[in-house]
Amino acid sequence: MNIERLITMANDITNYFSAEPDHAVAVEGIRNHLTRFWDPVMRRQLKAHIAAGGDGLLPLAREAVERLDVPSNAAN
């Protein structure tokens, strides 16, 4: 999928959780949201984007994406 769009969506989610004063809670909020609502294909693509430098992602988003669990291609 269009990675620019995924980055925008991940940053939108991050902007919501940025209000959370506790950093760890904010990162977990973003990670949990991505896990619960995003198809694994999209999560995988974001992870790959981080591996490729992660341009455009907000710092909190990067942290959350780094902690993302994504099932392997075979499982999903």
Next chain:
Amino acid sequence: MLSIVDIDYGTPRATSEKTVELQIDGRTLNVPEGTSVMRAAAQAGISIPKLCATDMLEAFGSCRLCLVEIEGRKGYPASCTTPVTAGMKVSTQTPKLAEIRRGVMELYISDHPLDCLTCPANGHCELQDMAGVVGLREVRYGYDGANHVHAQTKQGEANPLFVAKDESNPYFTFDPSKCIACSRCVRACDEVQGTFALTIQGRGFDSKVAASQDNRFLDSECVSCGACVQACPTATLSEKSLIDKGQAEHSVITTCAYCGVGCSFRAEMKGEEIVRMVPNKDGHANHGHSCVKGRFAIGYASHPDRINTPMIRTKISDPWQIVSWEVAFAHVASEFKRLQATYGKHAIGGITSSRCTNEETYLVQKLVRAGFGNNNVDTCARVCHSPTGYGLKATMGESAGTQDFDSIEQTDVVLVIGANTTDAHPVFGSQMKRRLRAGARLIVIDPRRIDLVRTPHIKADYHLKLKPGTNVAMLNTLAHVIVTEGLVDEAFVAQRCEPEAFAKWRTFVAQEKYSPEAMAAQTGVPAEAVRGAVRLYATGGNGAIYYGLGVTEHAQGSTAVMAIANLAMATGNIGREGVGVNPLRGQNNVQGSCDMGSFPHEFPGYRHVSDVATRELFEKAWGVPLLDEPGLRIPNMFEAALDGSFKGLYIEGEDIAQSDPDTQHVTAALSAMECIVVQDLFLNETAKYAHVFLPGSSFLEKDGTFTNAERRISRVGKVMVPKAGYADWEVTQELARAMGYPMNYGHASEIMDEIARLTPTFHGVSFDKIDRLGSIQWPCNDDHPEGTPVMHVGEFVRGKGRFMLTEYVPTSEKVNAEHPLILTTGRILSQYNVGAQTRRTANVMWHDEDRLEIHPHDAEERGINESDWVGITSRAGDTVLRAMISERMQPGVVYTTFHFPGSGANVITTENSDWATNCPEYKVTAVQVTRVSQPSEWQKRFRTFSSEQQALLDQSVDTLGQP
């Protein structure tokens, strides 16, 4: 004319719990205090003659036919206006009463045409019935005197009292010659609908009913709800369909297929033909009222544009081939299997519809999860109320509104934000107006001056006319005032909510940046008005919040829903009648389609696919392994189609090419897929990109249930056989079988039985129980065997209420030199959603094109006059509409509806969406508006493409060999 089966008790039901004992005609009766003598008699089966009384309206006492004698009282009181008292002894039939009643009827009939045999009301005319009841045998006055009946006098001169029939309204006629001036129509317009369009003009014998300033009905303020037609005891106001077809012979209870109010109707039938739709007096959502759409706009169901045979084609540039159902099912199954074999299991998906029944929606998501083996299922709630589901679940624990509509009867302060009830939810809008006329206070938060702000006998205490896109800023500043002015209901919060989350929230909203003074620059609303409004909401008694798509369809839609829940919790306005958080759903079954597991991440009953116990329950019931990861949402499907990984889509009753934002992006995605299957009544915009068309069935052609905005499950009753042979759920079932996943339901009720078995909030629901109770509000289970009108009583569904932080993040869609105006979109009373249904009815007489509403200041700056063609350009696309200059708008904001595909309203809207749910930001698009002289390039392409597709339909090849 009333329903052919309803009993009319003459005056409304009294609600007192105290009863009064009295005697009527020697029978001892006990009735609630406040009951009229007329109603007390009627409830005991004693009919007192009447004309001006009907139980939809307050007693009026004008016809003098319902007079009775009461022991110990002088004269002959009207039974409709006389309340019962203890020990009262009433006689309804005495020689004196008979004489008076005959005298009254004699006067009525002396000024009434004697064409009973050819009159449309014949068979159900109350005047005719009363003439019979009182034994009228002669009219001593003759018929030659002053009258309203004849156009000319005996001498051949024009009769000044005569008024010709008004046939201007497309659905009903007004024949003043048959009017008995009982005022039932006038009172229905006032009391039931609240439009005040009708009046009695003149005095004494000159009295006559007039619309507005003696206008034709169509030119008056009349909104064509039909309440007057229903109330009329004669043929003065008659449905044109009744005039054409004659009296119905049976009646079937069903539920309207338009908006989220979910009005209950009696379809009055002659065999399989509908004579008229009459709102059901026993209907729990509408109490006998309806709007112009539900009552009258059903002609689309028999419109010649309907396609009643399956069709297939290889490419969208090919003519359609008409095929048998068997061929169509086999074709779809083979294509979908081919796509999965070639591109992977995840290359296909399905979209369920909020216009289809719960049972149909449930089956489509079951087909996707169990038959396709993935979770790529979504529904059109994605583009309307998905933030409601997210926001209310996060804060209170259930993805639904907290109240029933009748709760508003106990409301003291109504707060409406981002909802235009009188247009989009008209029947509830009428109930709201009734409550407001009775004294409830009103706060409206809306960028436009919607009708509710100032309407007969109603004026909002506060209209906070905020800038589009600043809902969260506004809600946070309301919260700021609550917290900083000591308006928190501390006892409620301490007892009912999570203390840590509340403390965090209190600190958050107390920040100075959220003070009304600091936020005024963002919202455009003066601080004093904000403070006044929130003090009223927090301290004015029972406060209830009603919201609509003006809240959800924003980049911060979910945040705004949570902010609304925060407000209600902070002020203790949750968990009892008269308060609550009330999302007004757009389409008839938005709530139901969400309940039924249409979202890619959750099973029916809002249970996440990763939840092991739930998944195992469904795996066992459905006999296949199910995925534990969310699938693609609709916009994700488009993205995946464009990158080549998503190739096939089964779309039931949804028109994404018109309704979804950024049309050109949508059509590009559709064009990139190899097998699009559209199941619909019409060759809609999406079907023009489809490879398979499966004919759908209208709500009249199937059994099932809809769930309205109050969580109310009501029955859809089949009144005719499906025109294409199958109800929609049967089509899905056959498709599943062809795909190799057997389904074996014999009736829609069996699907509901399965839903009930597998969904805790539906455990107690069955068709039998719905039929018995009339309707059921879920949760309905062992704890609530008859359903749940008010939720979160005593305890939130999630246990403790959770305050959520709701930072205001301005949308990235900002005005600039190139796009200096904000476009916001919405609906109008006479049209519904993409208009596929209402455009195919006479409702186009009220709205036959989408126009651009623009403030006079913005228009003048651009040299735009009323009705000029104007080009609207955003970063997504451009289109051309005619201008409507309107002071309802604020300067800098323009508005349009999206009911006509050629308008291209969604060519303009962008891909921006709610952070949590991807609900599109329809309500905020930066645009420029200029005078133009020709359609936009998109519109030219659209017209060419549409006519090509029409030609391909006209050239369709019938492979069935039928002549």
